[in-house]
Amino acid sequence: MRWTHGLVLLAVTGACSVDDSVAILPEPDRAGYCASGEQTRLVEDGATGREICGGRLASRVFTRALCSCGELVVSASSALDAFRGSLGPGSAGGAGASVGANGGVQLTSELRVSGSLQAGDPGLALGAALLSIQGELRDAGRLQGASSTVRVGGDAWVAGDIELQELTVEGVLSHPAERRLTVPQPPSRVRREPVGPFAPPCSCDTPEDVGAYVKNHVAAHHNADIGLAVDALADFSGDAALELPCGRFYLTRVHGAGSLLLRVTGRAALLVDGDVDVGGLDVQLDEGAELDLLVAGGVSARGPVRMGSPGFPSHLRVYVAGAFDLDAGDPWNTLPESSELAGNFYLPRANLDLSRRAELSGSVFAQRVAASAGLFIHYDLDVQGLGERCPD
Structure with missing residues (x-):
């Protein structure tokens, strides 16, 4: 240059x-x-x-690959994964890239999360979408999408009504007894009990x-x-x-x-x-x-x-x-x-409205995030351990 x-x-x-x-x-x-x-x-x-x-x-x-103080809107295929920069690609082990939104999550395409996902009120609204979460799901509101599929690799807690085409929960689904569970084939382990309130995922x-x-x-x-x-x-x-x-x-x-x-x-x-x-x-x-x-x-x-x-x-x-x-x-x-x-x-x-495909190595904490052309984040787990290198 x-x-x-x-x-x-x-x-x-x-x-x-x-x-x-x-x-x-x-x-x-x-x-x-x-x-x-x-x-x-x-x-x-x-x-x-x-x-x-x-x-x-x-x-x-x-603490997370992506944190939104408000809502998170995803309308194109997106994914979040994790690695350890000190060890090289593919070195995340069992840890993953987690997502948090203090507001709701709107999803009209595929979103794959290698860690956990937590959504605040009003919860998750899905339109003909696929949501795949390898870790846990915490949802302070609804989980709705009559034509959508949700797959959770760990436990799930959903405080509001559930209406999906398909729901797979490898762990236990906790769901209030008074809330509707409308799924053709419900998960095998459902615990009807109060859910929440949750502390906001993002400070x-x-x-x-x-x-x-x-x-x-x-x-x-x-x-x-x-x-x-x-x-x-x-x-x-x-x-x-x-x-x-x-x-x-x-x-x-x-x-x-x-x-x-x-x-x-x-x-x-x-x-x-x-x-x-x-x-x-x-x-x-x-x-x-x-x-x-x-x-x-x-x-x-x-x-x-x-x-x-x-x-x-x-x-x-x-x-x-x-x-x-x-x-x-x-x-x-x-x-x-x-x-x-x-x-x-x-x-x-900052409000991040992304109309072009965005790829980032690291993490983002923002006021609001909307991705209409794809968002791909590769989270370096090493950032979580930086505090351990500090003197007492």
Whole structure:
């Protein structure tokens, strides 16, 4: 790729020893921050300097392959599977990619889920569809689709009426006695008992305050170590490139008509106190590198977007407080050609309306998700264990 009239910041990685205390920043000792080999640490409380390990934040947010605070709408053949990036494809073992929707689920095509599925009220509405769940099903409402088939590999709990052409439950179906069960051949093991209420599958009532995390780093950053001005990318012309070694870095905003190449060579955090608005975006992680990207505003791009490594999606965690628009002017529903997303995306206020086939390695947490041309997510189970790598 040719870069013209761009900003190029090449940072030299250094040995990084002592335990970093946020309270003493901003004369930060990046060497001390990085040498321990720990994950990124983010300032969780700006008043006291209390930190949280980035891995612990990720493991509590990205518990499912797909989480929707509202409804989930699928109207084209879609599938979610799982693997472990540290072990390679096909290494998920008995674990799978789970789906959660605090609202209902509407399905008019085939959806295959290698883990569990949980739907909130009003439940699942299926139209001539096939729903295959290898794990458990928890449904706070109805399960209806007179021409539809549902297959559950584990137990199932359904709080509302059931009306299907075919229902297979390998485990036990729990269903209230007062609710209708209309299936030509009911499952062999049905337990008539109260069902629910269930806790919402996605933590949407008290979302992570991404903007507050960013504000806590206005001074608590390592920019000086690599000669990075906080407004270095506030208005760039042409294409730009920024290299980040291990450390914590802060920018006021990222804005430019050209494309931005962000290369990460160590365990880094980049905190943006505004929007990321670019022509194109390429986030490259060197072997062993990791990035926590937190954006207090929204993210938009008009050209191809490539983020992370498909083999190791757990190494990229993206938290966005506002909209997530990867084809500005025509939201994410027309994801630009040649785009590739491999990471975990926390978008609690973004509505994702996907009218072009979308494939992602990692996970998505969004306000609402609608896929009309196919949605395929390959969930890296390693993200669930990131917290275990954090110090006590």
